Amino acid sequence: MPFFSYDNRRIYYEEHGKGHPVIFCHGNTSSSRMFSLLMPLYEKDLHCILIDFLGCGRSDRTALFPSDIWVDEARQVVCLVQHLELDEVSLIGTSGGAWVVMNAAMMMKGRVSSIIADSFDGRTLNSSFSSNLTKERESAMKDEDARGFYEWCLGPDWQDIVQKDTKALIECADRGDSLFVSPPSALDCPVLLTGSVEDLMCRSDMKEEYGEMKKMMGKASIHMFPHGGHPSTLSNAEEFSVIARDFIMENVRLN
Secondary structure (H helix, E strand, O other): OOEEEEOOEEEEEEEEOOOEEEEEEOOOOOOOHHHHOOHHHOOOOEEEEEEOOOOOOOOOOOOOOOOOHHHHHHHHHHHHHHHHOOOOEEEEEEOHHHHHHHHHHHHOOOOEEEEEEEOOOOOOOOOOHHHHHHHHHHHHHHOHHHHHHHHHHHOOOHHHHHHHHHHHHHHHHHHOOOOOOOOHHHOOOOEEEEEEOOOOOOOOOHHHHHHHHHHHOOOEEEEEEOOOOOOHHHHOHHHHHHHHHHHHHHHHHHO
8 A cells, every 4th residue: 555654654645547636635534535435536537646644544643633733734735745746736625624725735836736625614613613513523423324434434443533633623723723824815726615505514604704715815716516415525426526627627727
């Protein structure tokens, strides 16, 4: 299995298809496996690269997740791009991975041709984030389907990973840490913000928040799916893949 080194630990990645490289970034308490089932929708046209962030899936474990987890994971993406010696890359991130791809793009100005940030809360975490997350995670730990998903994505030590992730996110929210290394206005590549109107795991005013973000960014667009759960990458898989491929390839040609 392919790995690269980050902070003296091994991070797992895998590659599918050929063409313009696109790195898929999973959300919290997940792994690259959430994207593996979607590869038939993308690999005919794109060089798809999946990553298990440190502490998740088949990557090495860590004693804790930092409160700036989405900044640290962005550094992991940068390290992967360097490892693969990619001159140009596009990024797709869903849920927590949306913050990751935005931060990674800011860290790699001039090398990212486009990013798609899917199903996330935007510039800030909502005021009820910590309490909602605690309730959601407690409920998930008791739900047979959720437990099965965690184990499938993360491995047999999934409970420990979920607990560490919950602690890190609550620290981030309670401290009011910045979610970005720079303001979103610093992004110099085209950005597509996506989500589902019916997504109950994101802020209720997601569409309005996306609109405010679009005003800040010179090359941003929005696509909201009328139906589907969290994230829209999965709940609207086929339609999402068509929109994503068209957006990515359009901006490869422009660059």
